[in-house]
Amino acid sequence: MRDIIMEVKFLDLKKQYAELKSEIDSSVQAVFAEADFIKGAEVKRFEAGFAAYCGASHCISCGNGTDALTAILKVHDLPRGSEVILPANTFIATAEAAVSNGLKPVFADIKEDFTILPESVESLINPNTSAIIAVHLYGHPADMDVLKKIAEKHDLKLFEDAAQAHGALYRGKKAGSLADGAGFSFYPGKVLGAAGDAGAILLNDEKLAEKARKFCNHGRSLKYFHEFAGINSRMDTLQAAVLNVKLRHLDEWVEARNRVAEMYIKRLSDVTEIVLPKFYPETLDAWHLFVIKTEKRDNLQEYLKNCGVETGIHYPLSLPEQPAFAGHSDYCGGYRAVKESKTLLSLPIGEHLGEKEVSFVAEKIKEFFVKSI
Ligand SMILES: Cc1ncc(COP(=O)(O)O)c(C=O)c1O
Structure with a gap:
């Protein structure tokens, strides 16, 4: 154990x-005062x-966000048993959405920026195949123009998993407005x-939006009148x-995260043992996460922990390696997503960090690599 001189959350x-x-307190108190708990103003x-x-x-x-x-997949009525292509490195919820609709998730490889690789999509x-789900992983928008062309060419639906991309922009347009539908998560740790728990569906088609609204509220259009069997998934x-x-x-907050990312990149650009985003x-x-790659990931994480710096791993296993998707690893073995999952380390990022904290983290990373030579 070392003396911890600064804690970086x-x-x-x-x-x-x-x-x-x-x-927040006055906004929350007003809900209690009105007892307006479900579908309120x-x-x-x-x-x-x-x-x-x-x-x-x-x-x-x-x-x-999972719901x-x-x-989104439900209201598009994709043929049961059809295949949905999604990236091999994402949170399991992206694939679960396919499975719970009776669809088959098929995993595509990723690019160096962690988003789905269009060439891999085309090869699958x-x-x-009925749809593609692009995930704006860690807050970085996927290559939507290229994916859109592929989707159009093969008559496929294209959806966005924007659960990590609140406020991100792709060619001047907000994540969530770039395809046939988008899903957001407002899990507490998101930007x-x-x-x-809370989530949201974005759609541009009025009929589909109405169907999604009914689906999330027991398939009902009026109180105790159910057009179809839906689910109970309402935002409190x-x-x-x-x-x-x-x-x-x-x-x-997005601006603050961009400033932190810029500071990390400036301070760490000469560290040859890591690959920076x-x-x-x-x-x-949106920089939901700031993820570096290094072969010495586990030792670096331990070193930073002992210095008072909290880090995370997103995700320790790619989806094809998860027991839930046994069998998929057959065709994904050579994927960048599979190889790199052992090298990923998420550094602290957020509006809670200033120059002092970022410099400290960067200094400790440099110290680690000097010592480990
Ligand atoms: C990429 C991605 N997709 C989907 C989800 C699911 O969201 P939720 O946890 O709100 O169900 C998350 C949240 O962790 C996520 O990060």
């Missing part, structure tokens, strides 16, 4: 709450505000996070009250 929601306390306000923020016609709030993705398309009014406050701060001219990253 991976995420600091206590600090965020302390800064927003008066806004704050929910409608959030749906309108988030749709406008993202430049989408319809926002349907729901219980979490949002499930609902066959007559049984725009609730005080519990309390969560919407919190999100309405936080949405006002989203742009400044990059800035790209066609995108504004």
